[in-house]
Amino acid sequence: MGEDDRMVNTLSHLGIGLLIASVAGLNKRQIKIVAFMSILPDLDFILNVLFLAIDGHLNHQVYNVLYYMMGHREFMHSLIFALFVTIYIWYREKDRMLIIASGAAILSHIYLDYVTSWKMRPLFPFIKETSTIGAIDFFDPLITVISFIPLFYIMLGRVRANKNNGVFGNRNNSSSKVNSHIRSLLQVNGGWFNGSSKGEHRSLYRKLLTIFVIWCVFNPLAKAVLVSDLEKTEGHEISYQDSYPISPGIFLSAYEFNETTYKILISNYWSGVDKERFVDKCYCDQDSSATYITRAQLLYNSSLPGDVDYPVYNVSTYDSNVTVVLSDARNPFAQYWAYFKTEYIFVFYTDSENYDVYLKRNVQYNKPLPVGMFE
Known part of the structure; x- marks a missing residue:
């Protein structure tokens, strides 16, 4: 996955975190905490960079241990990590709604990664085998739109603040431009966070969050029905977790046809098997x-x-x-x-x-x- 893809994915997580925080009715500081929790697991890329810097000097046993702890979408994408972080927030803040929202934000990140395309170890260290639900495309249009709506409001607020401060008009010197940008950024943050803490758009955000949850529950069930239909059509067991979304509603599956050949299936919700090919082992x-x-x-x-x-x-x-x-x-x-x-x-x-x-x-x-x- 390229860096641009990772950035888009992180922004989607951030948008969902902002929805959760806004619906929970938190204040500005608490909204920022929840927003940070929604992207926290992806900070494992820092650990991953450090791991790649030293992996050539490690023996096999140490390599595997550190990979579990420092690899991308490894330990920091596990339920036990989410539990540790939530307990820490409870210890520091002692606010029940903040704890619930923070836990929901970090769990939404883990689940959203798990329900898309990448294998993970969410139950590490108790279960070390990788698994995935793989029911939603990485760039699912519904989730992308829902998650980007709060980000859109932030950007809209920034544009308005820039206009109010004359950023697009008066450009006398570099110092005034820098000060204008700083003031506009602070005002946008204050404006959006103040609005969210006062309940602005909360009804919309509640509806969007409800749709998001329903969509995340519905798709794994729909995929199970599709895989079951494929098994009936092929007369062969089809792996649920090894059937991957390659675009919205379209899945790539495979099974061992005989001792020397795999059969590859491309299927969709509307017409079942769309394409099939054979690949030599x-x-x-x-x-x-x-x-x-x-x-x-x-x-x-x-x-x-x-x-x-x-x-x-x-x-x-x-x-x-x-x-x-x-x-x-x-x-x-x-x-x-x-x-x-x-x-x-x-x-x-x-x-x-x-x-x-x-x-x-x-x-x-x-x-x-x-x-x-x-x-």
């Missing part, structure tokens, strides 16, 4: 490549995050090495989605037990991976 001479495929399997299975669900192997041999490219069978069918644009490239040297591993993720270059990730 291995592009290679399996007899001569079996040893290297097994080595690649063992190394990958020991690593995190474990984002390949339907492994496909492409093996090529050169003078001094054998290259095994591991990807997911669904990769070609999610053109604009980084999650399925991941390839692990294992380079095994035939004259020794040494190997190198590279990561290719939706780009044209390969990034070397630390050995500690695998052993």
